[in-house]
Amino acid sequence: MSFRGLFIAVMLSTALIVSAFMLQSRRPRQEIARPTADLVKATGKCADCHRHETSAVVHEYEMSRHSKAGVNCLDCHQPSKGQEPYDHKGFTITKKLTSANCQGCHPKQFDEYLKSRHAAPAWAAVSGTADFTPEQIAFSEAVHKGAVDRPAHPLTAVEGVAAVNKGCRQCHDVGRPNPDGSIGSCTACHARHVASVELARLPETCGQCHMGPDHSQLEIYHESKHGVLFNSQRQVMNLAARPEKLNTADMPVPTCATCHMSGLEGEKFTHDVTERLSYFLFAPVSDRRPKFEEGRRNMKAICLKCHTNPKIAQFYGEAEGVVRSTNKLVKEADTIIAGLRKEGLLTDEPFDEPIEYIHFDLWHYGGRTAKHGAYMGGADFVQWHGYYEIVSKMTELKKSAEEIRERAAKHQPAEAPKAADLPDDVFKSGAADEPGGETHASAASR
Numbered sequence: 001m002s003f004r005g006l007f008i009a010v011m012l013s014t015a016l017i018v019s020a021f022m023l024q025s026r027r028p029r030q031e032i033a034r035p036t037a038d039l040v041k042a043t044g045k046c047a048d049c050h051r052h053e054t055s056a057v058v059h060e061y062e063m064s065r066h067s068k069a070g071v072n073c074l075d076c077h078q079p080s081k082g083q084e085p086y087d088h089k090g091f092t093i094t095k096k097l098t099s100a101n102c103q104g105c106h107p108k109q110f111d112e113y114l115k116s117r118h119a120a121p122a123w124a125a126v127s128g129t130a131d132f133t134p135e136q137i138a139f140s141e142a143v144h145k146g147a148v149d150r151p152a153h154p155l156t157a158v159e160g161v162a163a164v165n166k167g168c169r170q171c172h173d174v175g176r177p178n179p180d181g182s183i184g185s186c187t188a189c190h191a192r193h194v195a196s197v198e199l200a201r202l203p204e205t206c207g208q209c210h211m212g213p214d215h216s217q218l219e220i221y222h223e224s225k226h227g228v229l230f231n232s233q234r235q236v237m238n239l240a241a242r243p244e245k246l247n248t249a250d251m252p253v254p255t256c257a258t259c260h261m262s263g264l265e266g267e268k269f270t271h272d273v274t275e276r277l278s279y280f281l282f283a284p285v286s287d288r289r290p291k292f293e294e295g296r297r298n299m300k301a302i303c304l305k306c307h308t309n310p311k312i313a314q315f316y317g318e319a320e321g322v323v324r325s326t327n328k329l330v331k332e333a334d335t336i337i338a339g340l341r342k343e344g345l346l347t348d349e350p351f352d353e354p355i356e357y358i359h360f361d362l363w364h365y366g367g368r369t370a371k372h373g374a375y376m377g378g379a380d381f382v383q384w385h386g387y388y389e390i391v392s393k394m395t396e397l398k399k400s401a402e403e404i405r406e407r408a409a410k411h412q413p414a415e416a417p418k419a420a421d422l423p424d425d426v427f428k429s430g431a432a433d434e435p436g437g438e439t440h441a442s443a444a445s446r
């Protein structure tokens with residue numbers, strides 16, 4: 001071989017070795033450690049046996065990018081720190097997987113998720129601080145002041161454990177505290193074994209939780225032009241596109257994920273669903289978020305991939321009008337309730353008097369829905385499920401307040417009635433159904 005030939009050969013092989021090293025160094029840590037004979041054996045054995053025992057698990061896994069990338073059953077199922085080991089057919093696995101089982105290979109997604117309201121704040125909204133460590137509370141409070149350090153929601157006591165476990169917690173466990181010390185699970189949007197971005201981009205995936213009269217995001221989306229177009233063009237879209245490369249040819253129409261998470265055409269892709277928001281729309285009266293300008297800029301950057309500036313400005317201007325006028329109506333309702341409380345005609349306890357439910361429906365159903373409808377393109381939700389509900393509940397609320405005052409006036413005669421003139425149950429029940437009566441006592445005795 002000539003010197004020139006030898007030189008080229010040496011250069012080529014050096015380049016090959018260097019690029020192999022570079023490729024290798026970019027792979028997740030766990031993957032570099034493989035393939036050890038044990039792990040290869042593990043997946044073969046797990047899958048072989050589980051093909052008979054729980055075949056759907058294996059089929060789902062086989063469809064995943066994990067199986068193509070060589071991530072095996074034991075990579076996820078081995079106990080991570082703080083998880084109880086479980087001896088299973090010659091392997092040590094864990095039965096309860098958490099976000100900690102994904103964290104090692106996906107640290108960026110994990111960190112962003114942990115900072116979002118999908119983490120600790122979601123659980124605290126139902127159960128308060130009780131299940132968190134002081135460190136977990138401090139971490140989340142630093143990002144979302146007041147979102148974790150708060151009492152359990154009063155409805156949980158009224159409805160009871162069965163309702164809370166099968167109701168509230170099924171949605172709010174997206175941020176549950178786990179026995180291993182971690183928070184939440186990543187499977188709410190990715191599922192366990194298919195672990196797919198395609199699934200996470202479907203509106204129905206978010207709609208598992210984001211639906212119903214108090215947060216009708218899924219219904220609003222399906223009413224919007226975006227939802228209608230998505231449903232008709234879904235077949236020609238590339239919903240499995242890699243997040244770093246996602247462009248408007250893959251998805252010319254946005255889904256929930258596109259607006260709230262995706263890195264469309266080079267924008268920052270995030271697991272912190274709070275990053276693009278400007279108002280606290282879920283609140284009775286919606287204030288600006290601490291990062292109002294930034295949130296708005298982030299969201300508009302996504303709209304601008306598909307729309308023009310004047311159109312987006314107009315859209316935001318009109319939606320802001322809805323926030324302002326809804327705030328005004330909710331404040332009016334708040335004033336009525338506060339007035340009754342001040343006059344001693346309502347107890348301090350929430351959810352023990354019918355008028356409190358009228359008030360709750362007014363802002364929690366009507367108010368929220370109007371605001372969400374305005375920001376996500378659902379005219380029917382702004383109007384019939386929104387403002388119409390607010391104004392009809394307002395009429396009910398006023399009427400009910402009037403009746404409470406009338407009843408109270410009747411029960412406060414100039415001279416105190418003799419005990420014999422009063423029905424027995426006034427004393428027994430503490431006049432539970434008389435908001436003007438001694439309801440404090442009745443509330444305390446319950």
Ligand code: HEC
Nearest residue numbers: 042045046047049050053073074077088089091093094095
């Ligand atoms: C020889 C058959 C066999 C092998 C090998 C096997 N499993 Fe299982 N696995 C079962 C059966 C049967 C069950 C049903 C519950 C039981 O009997 O423990 C099960 C249950 C499970 C469960 C649910 C446990 C629970 O109680 O919720 C998990 C998770 C699991 N296997 C994962 C794995 C993983 C991961 C591997 C490989 C490291 C593996 N299995 C290997 C047969 C097997």
Ligand code: HEC
Nearest residue numbers: 046047050054057058061066072073076095096097192195
């Ligand atoms: C991407 C991570 C991941 C991989 C890879 C994975 N699993 Fe799982 N698996 C999970 C999670 C998460 C759960 C839910 C555990 C829980 O309920 O806490 C689970 C649950 C299970 C269950 C219980 C199912 C049920 O509904 O009762 C079985 C059985 C199981 N896995 C077997 C397997 C087998 C076999 C493989 C390989 C073919 C595998 N898993 C690969 C994450 C994974």
Ligand code: HEC
Nearest residue numbers: 028030065069071075076101102105186190195196197198
């Ligand atoms: C051993 C490392 C490892 C573990 C553990 C792991 N993953 Fe992955 N994950 C990967 C690799 C590697 C890829 C593929 C990346 C690629 O193709 O370039 C991937 C891809 C993904 C994708 C993209 C799938 C797609 O359709 O594009 C999702 C979503 C995902 N993982 C979620 C999870 C979740 C949720 C868990 C925990 C339940 C988990 N992963 C656990 C290594 C891991």
Ligand code: HEC
Nearest residue numbers: 117121122125171172174188205206209256257260273274
């Ligand atoms: C398992 C249920 C569940 C799923 C699935 C889910 N979410 Fe959520 N989401 C919640 C809960 C609960 C909250 C309220 C958290 C809180 O207390 O502020 C929330 C809050 C949000 C918020 C508001 C965050 C804030 O700062 O106020 C956005 C935006 C959001 N989710 C978007 C999404 C998107 C997009 C998807 C789908 C890709 C999705 N969610 C899937 C349960 C879910």
Ligand code: HEC
Nearest residue numbers: 121125126153155156167168171172208209210211215282
């Ligand atoms: C169908 C799923 C689902 C159920 C069931 C559910 N929630 Fe929620 N909840 C959500 C979603 C999604 C949001 C976010 C709404 C938004 O940001 O617009 C939310 C928001 C909230 C909020 C406002 C956000 C915050 O952090 O203060 C509170 C409080 C709350 N839920 C409490 C409860 C309680 C208490 C129950 C049971 C009595 C319950 N939820 C049942 C899905 C659910």
Ligand code: HEC
Nearest residue numbers: 099102106109110113186189197200201243257261262263
């Ligand atoms: C609220 C729903 C939701 C939750 C919860 C969630 N993800 Fe995702 N995830 C998504 C969406 C949506 C995408 C795709 C974004 C896009 O369209 O580009 C994604 C993409 C990914 C990817 C692919 C990244 C890539 O570059 O290929 C990984 C890995 C991933 N998620 C891991 C996780 C992990 C780990 C957790 C838990 C800490 C988690 N996800 C929790 C919705 C979610």
Ligand code: HEC
Nearest residue numbers: 203206210217218221255256259277278279280281282375
């Ligand atoms: C076209 C983009 C777009 C789509 C699609 C979209 N959203 Fe939104 N979403 C927004 C905008 C804009 C806001 C208001 C942001 C703000 O506060 O400035 C919003 C607000 C929200 C909020 C309210 C958070 C709060 O403060 O109460 C939640 C939750 C939410 N969206 C979830 C979803 C879900 C779930 C879907 C799909 C069913 C969806 N979004 C579809 C743009 C979108």
Ligand code: HEC
Nearest residue numbers: 225226248251252253254259299302303305306307315377
């Ligand atoms: C991925 C592209 C994409 C993104 C991102 C997107 N849209 Fe759209 N939008 C569309 C398409 C496509 C249509 C349908 C236009 C038509 O009728 O041809 C549409 C329609 C609309 C419409 C109704 C039709 C009209 O022109 O009045 C409004 C309003 C709208 N979008 C607002 C927004 C807002 C606000 C955002 C950001 C929060 C946004 N869109 C983000 C693609 C997008």
